[in-house]
Amino acid sequence: MKLSKEFYLRDNVVEIAKELLGKYIFTSFDGKLTGGMITETEAYEGVTDKASHAYGGRRTARTDIMYREGGTAYIYLCYGIHSLFNIVTNREDIPHAILIRAFMPEMGKEVMQNRIGKTSLNKKDGDGPGKVSSLLGIHYSHSGLSLLGNEIWLEDKGHHPPPHLIAATRRIGIEYAKEDALLPYRFIYNVSGY
DNA sequence: CGGCCGATCCACT
């Protein structure tokens, strides 16, 4: 079933990031359904987090989306090439967000492989935040969409990752955040097989 | 208005 608004409105963005492992992300653009299970996330803890785009209460045309109500998509362009998909959490005006870094392509694989110009998909193809968006057809112009709508949404399909397969590590590519770069805000679901 | 650089990826060595 689709994750509810209440799921996203909670306070603890780090806990929510961990809970997202094993949940499913779906998109439906142009009648093409694609999706799969989330296997890696990173929490960004808003105004107190030096790695967050909203650190210190910074608010611009781009980051304004992060201040919306939980359950909104925040998507931005990175390195001029990649659209990175984030989930806004907490109440309006509290700019918490969770970056989806990896998922396992499952539904609509043919559509997804066409999107990246391949003839098959392996487990590496959904590993990386830029790849997540390219497979699912997510573009930075989708920033601001509600995750309670019918274009991008998440579902709980009753899969609960065994705790011993979940690892917490420091986040990637945020060395400029100094001491906050050490926080264990990245969660990885070590899925074997596929 | 100019310049720097990023929550990355891939090809190539």
Place this chain on the structure above:
DNA sequence: GTGGATCGGCCGA
């Protein structure tokens, strides 16, 4: 292991 691609956001002048 490394560097180039590529461009919007952001900040300072």
